[in-house]
Amino acid sequence: MSIDKTKYDALVVGGGIAGQEAALSLADMDYKVLLVEKDLSIGGKMIHLSKVFPTLDCAACITTPKMSETARHPNINLLLNTNILEIEKDNGIFSIALTIRPKYVKEDLCTGCQLCEWVCPVIVDDGFNNNMVGRKAISIAFNLANPKVAAIDMNHCIKCKKCEIACVPKAIDYSMQPQNISIETKTVIISTGFNLFKPENKPQYGYGKYPNVIDAMQMDRLIAPTRPYNSVVRPGDGKIPDKIAYVLCTGSRDTSIENAIGCSVDCANNPICSQICCMYSIKQAQLLMGALPLADITIYYMDIRAFGKGYEEFYQQAKGMGVSFIKGKIAKITQKDHNSGDLILRYEDVTTGTLKEAKHDLVVLSVGVLPNNEIAKVFTNQKLELDDQRFIKQVDELLSPSLTSIEGVFVAGTAAGPKDIPDSILSAGSAASEAASYINNI
Amino acid sequence: MKQRIGVYICHCGGNISDYVDVEQLGKLMAKENGVLISKNVMFACSDSTQKEIEQDIEENKLDSIVVASCSPKLHTHTFRNVAIRAGLNPYNYTQVNIREQCSWAHSDKPMDATIKAYGLIRAGINRVSYSEVLESLEISAQKVVAIIGAGVAGMRAAVDLARMDNQVYLIEKGNTVGGHVAQAGRLFPTNENGKEVVDRLYQRIRQQSNITLFTNATLEKVSGSIGNFWIEVKLGSEELKLNVGSVLVTTGFDFYDPKEGEFGYRLSDRVITLPDFNKMVENSKGKLIHNGKSVKSVAYIYCVGNRQSKGENRYCSRQCCTAAIHSSLHVHEKFEDMTAYHLFRDIRTYGKQELLYQQSSKNGDIYIRFEEKEPPVVELKNGNPTIKVKDYLTTKRELTLDTDLVVLVTGMVPRTDSNSVSSKLKIPIGIDRFFNEIHPKLKPVETVIKGVYIGGACQGPKNINESVQSALSGAAKINATLKSGNINLEPIIARVNADSCLWCGKCAEVCEYDAISSIANGGKLIAEVNKATCKGCGICAPTCPSNAIELAQFTDNEIESMIDGLMSKAEISPRVESQQNNxxxxxxxxxxxxxxxxxxxxxxxxxxxxxxxxxxxxxxxxxxxxxxxxxxxxxxxxxxxxxxxxxxxxxxxxxx
The missing domain is CATH 1.10.10.10 (Winged helix-like DNA-binding domain superfamily/Winged helix DNA-binding domain)
Structure with missing residues (x-):
């Protein structure tokens, strides 16, 4: 790679779909890009998904080539498992301090063969599968990870050395230390994405208390090709569900969350709409009709917001397939009895104006989008402003949607507010255009 | 004939292997003539498999590869790049589609899907064994961009393309710039005025010496291809011919024009559309006055001309809910004692726009929900409207509303002249009649015509911010394409055998891209193919009476060998569950x-x-x-x- 590893044209923060798109667009224009990702692989939230609306392309089919292109582009350097400590702007140049956290596996030696994973006896929650299944303390982040190298979860490792013995290329190194580096760049693109609402913070829905109340990301995992259970079954007892409910607007369009137990800033009131939940729920419903032809699927909604290209048609298609749509906000979810694991949903049926109860054997909470704005704290001598919802503020939303409060810092994707995948990609292309115009005129 | 072929059969994580017995096919293909390696892979497109294929090519000196996975539309470039990285000519690779054409199409008959996949993969192997080394064509490209349509999307893209050192021709049909936004009044979500936004943008355009704006300019004809298009533009009586490297189409949309009698439209001056209402609000001071009469109550009817499950506009126009609510907020702020009724189907104030909806509810606006099967009925007595509607929010109670004004919240439709633009540039039109991108996620601003991009609302309803983002996305792609001044083109084009060609002209007649002309050669005329213009569609080949024109990668040898492969009898045994990788x-x-x-x-x-x-x-x-x-x-x-x-x-x- 012919890149000076300390001087770049652009730093892209976050390797989800928006970050990859922005990095690729700039790299294709011959700018030198450093892409920094805090996780072990690029891919962001999209790589977790099964299929994507409204085309029902498999998410991996769309995103893995992009990941691969990003990882291989001669103008892109990739830093994974890396945190940004400080960004300082001086004379128009950004100085960035970074720390690369240790993986305890030498990346250049690891072949991704997974022999270490087979011998490791320590079982931990598999975050990629939203903790619905376990994985080993040494493992590859997920099947399609890029780069495909193992890492050790040092919080759980018992240093039994089985992996060290099994590893043929001798890639395991328990003594690895964090590595601090600094770089300079002319521009910064923030593509840090979003956080999903934590459904525990809506205690009346019973998430975490009743095992058959899951969130929509867990359902996407259950129906993905790389799914944890090889089939769609309930996490509570392995039953094949036949009456599934979707609760839309969980943690969105909701100003009643603030007094939730243990609520931090993460789960404060979220009055806005998350823009994606209607559509991903409809998508999952269609996929479930395919996977479980006998199951009844009911979507409880406030408004169905099928607004994008082909979305209304996709919604009508789901209705045509037999998905039930009931306008009503769910008030409370309780478990019928411990043995059956079935759930009772209490709601107001708006069409009839009556309070009703319905029994379902699996409930999916369609959780909303919350800001991920940690990055704002690392700017030392400039202030990266946030908007009222604590997303990165767009200072000229209509004409220059990527501009932030700091000249030379641009925002792409959901870091600026909820967006679906096509809109995130367009926003990233737009940020690349604005960043390139900016660099070209410094 | 190739003797060292590598075959990769993909599970696609179950998308294929749940139906097609890929393991058995992998074993069978290993026995085919010329096949050196035959493997099953979980995701052929994943980075690790790509690396594995590269390694195989290098270590085993493979002379060609076949990837049996999904549609070539998705991953042709992925695997061509694999070949290039491993030092293999990218055209010594063939893609076989066993997902869309086998597992997905025949999920009810896994055995038959497997037999079909067997034939297709054999055809692919036969074809690749005749594959030739092809080199891509490098042509020089003009760093000049034509942007068709000077609404905010086109204007904004012009600014960035110019700032990235491209010469820009901004071509506008009307006599002013700014499109619908220039007339829109107050805009959501920033409350800026449309005219001011357009003025601000216009100032930025004027600062760029490398933008040339043509108004009253009509697009007459487009010829050429990426790097070198010729755009003929009519300016009054003058005709211009512009040589550009790329084209960005930002021709925008029209508002739906309700039919006479649709909710009383045109039968009374008290039924108007939202864009007309906005102008009225903008121009009224102190009191809202319409045709001399004071207006105190307004009923907004949503989804007019949209979300018609049986009509021609099935889609949702995404910005109208917010636009109507934003107007209602403006009215509430500007005039006293106003009553607003919103007759809606679903309120689609997505994202942060939800806050406007909440504010409107706080202002006391009344929301009434109807369903498509029971739409509101507007009755007119002496021109005064009365609306009858069943409210689905209050157990379908029938309500009667007398309002001073009925505002039809009209959606967006493709421009009436969009067919003329699309036929000149050969841009495909989608089911919704808007311009169609190649793929909403993989190539969201690209069209099937290389070098022609689309941005803004000409590809489907968008608000201002979204239109600008898509147009700027197009600008980024165009700049990347033109930046080096050179473009590489596909070598899969027609070629002429000079010996057998007798120049009858039949190939030139059928060519839709005007890529074939005659040229003198050895004392006779023969056909010549313009390499930059030829799209490789192959329509010329079967018309030739002397079999003198053929398409690279689709030669007779290749096609005939594929047919042999497809016709060969499959001996597939019933599936045995494999142990896979566990x-x-x-x-x-x-x-x-x-x-x-x-x-x-x-x-x-x-x-x-x-x-x-x-x-x-x-x-x-x-x-x-x-x-x-x-x-x-x-x-x-x-x-x-x-x-x-x-x-x-x-x-x-x-x-x-």
Whole structure:
């Protein structure tokens, strides 16, 4: 790679779909890009998904080539498992301090063969599968990870050395230390994405208390090709569900969350709409009709917001397939009895104006989008402003949607507010255009 | 003929292997003539498999590869790049589609899907064995961009393209710039004025010396291809011919024009559209006055001309809900004692726009929900409207509303002249009649015509911010294409055999891209193909009476060998469930693993049980057993033993 590893044209923060798109667009224009990702692989939230609306392309089919292109582009350097400590702007140049956290596996030696994973006896929650299944303390982040190298979860490792013995290329190194580096760049693109609402913070829905109340990301995992259970079954007892409910607007369009137990800033009131939940729920419903032809699927909604290209048609298609749509906000979810694991949903049926109860054997909470704005704290001598919802503020939303409060810092994707995948990609292309115009005129 | 072929058959994580017996096909293909390596892979497109293929090519000196996975539309470039990185000519690779054409199309008949895949892969192997080394064509490109349509999307893209050092021709049909936004009044979400926004943008355009704006300019004809298009523009009586490297189409949209009588439209001056209403609000001071009469109450009827499940506009126009609510907020702020009724189907104030909806509710606006099958009825008495509507929010109670004004919240439709633009530039039109991109996620601003991009609302309804983002996305792609001044083109184009060509002209007649002309050669005329203009559609080849013109990669040898491959009889045996990649773990002992694993294993010793049965037997929570059992399954200690009698639970057994 012919890149000076300390001087770049652009730093892209976050390797989800928006970050990859922005990095690729700039790299294709011959700018030198450093892409920094805090996780072990690029891919962001999209790589977790099964299929994507409204085309029902498999998410991996769309995103893995992009990941691969990003990882291989001669103008892109990739830093994974890396945190940004400080960004300082001086004379128009950004100085960035970074720390690369240790993986305890030498990346250049690891072949991704997974022999270490087979011998490791320590079982931990598999975050990629939203903790619905376990994985080993040494493992590859997920099947399609890029780069495909193992890492050790040092919080759980018992240093039994089985992996060290099994590893043929001798890639395991328990003594690895964090590595601090600094770089300079002319521009910064923030593509840090979003956080999903934590459904525990809506205690009346019973998430975490009743095992058959899951969130929509867990359902996407259950129906993905790389799914944890090889089939769609309930996490509570392995039953094949036949009456599934979707609760839309969980943690969105909701100003009643603030007094939730243990609520931090993460789960404060979220009055806005998350823009994606209607559509991903409809998508999952269609996929479930395919996977479980006998199951009844009911979507409880406030408004169905099928607004994008082909979305209304996709919604009508789901209705045509037999998905039930009931306008009503769910008030409370309780478990019928411990043995059956079935759930009772209490709601107001708006069409009839009556309070009703319905029994379902699996409930999916369609959780909303919350800001991920940690990055704002690392700017030392400039202030990266946030908007009222604590997303990165767009200072000229209509004409220059990527501009932030700091000249030379641009925002792409959901870091600026909820967006679906096509809109995130367009926003990233737009940020690349604005960043390139900016660099070209410094 | 190739002798060192590598064949890769993809599971697509179950998308293919759930139906097509890929393992068996992998074994069968290994026996084919010329095949050196035949492998099954989980995701052919994943980075690790790409690396594996590269390694195979290098280590085994493969002379060609076949990837049997999904549609070539998705991954042709992915695997061509694999070949290039490994030093193999990218045209010595063939893609075989066993997903869209086999597993997805024949999911009800897995055996037949496998037989079909067998034929297709054999055809692919035969074809690749005749594949030739082809080199892409490099042409020089003009760093000049034509932007068709000077609404905000086109204007904004012009600014960035100019700032990235491209010469820009901004071509506008009307006599002013700014399109619909210039007339829109107050805009959501920033409350800026449309005219001011357009003025601000216009100032930025004027600052760029490399933008030339043509107004009253009509697009007459487009010829050429990426790098060198010729755009003919009519300016009054003058005709211009512009040589550009790329074209960005930002021709925008029209508002739906309601039919006479649609909710009383045109039958009374008290029924108007939202854009007209906005102008009225903008121009009224102190009191809202319409045709001399004071307006105190307004009913907004949503989804007019949109979301018609049986009509021609099935889509949602995405910005109208917010636009109507934003107007209502403006009215509330500007005039006293106004009553607003919103007759809606779903309120689609997505994202942060939801806050406007909440503010409107706080202002006391009244929301009434109707369904498509029972739309509101507008009755007119002496021109005064009365609306009858069943409110689905209050048990379908029938309401009668007398309002001073009915505002039809009209959606967006493709421009009436969009067919003329699309036919000149050969841009495909979607089912919704807007311009169609290649793929909403992979190529969201690209069209099938290389070098022609689309941005803004000409590709579907968008608000201002979204239009600008898509147009700027197009600008980024165009700049990347033109930046070096050179463009590489596909070599899959027609070629002429000079000996047998007699220049009858039949090929030139059928060519839709005007790519074929005659040229003198050795004392006779023969056909010549313009390499930059030829799209490789192949329509010329079958028309030639002397078989003198052929398409690279689709030669007679290749096609005929594919037919042989397809016709060959498949000997497929019924599927045997394979052990896949979990084999090695089965023999591992459970020593060192969590205690509950050993307890579960003991319970399953000699039994097949469901999760609740195991949970009962070992006296543990079923959810805990699920988590551990699934993890044991993942690492090959247990496996599924089919469904129980009620078919509601899987049963599990120890893996041998």
């Amino acid at each position: 084999q090695k773990a089965g023999v591992q002992s459970l020593a060192g693993y969590p205690k509950i694993w050993r307890t579960i294993a003991n319970a399953l010793e000699g039994n097949t049980l469901t999760i609740p049965q195991i949970a009962e037997k070992i006296d543990q929570e079923a959810s805990l057993v699920t988590w551990h059992l699934m993890t044991m399954n993942r690492y090959g200690f247990v496996e599924s033993a089919g469904l129980n009698d009620n078919e509601d639970y899987f049963m599990y057994k120890l893996k041998k």
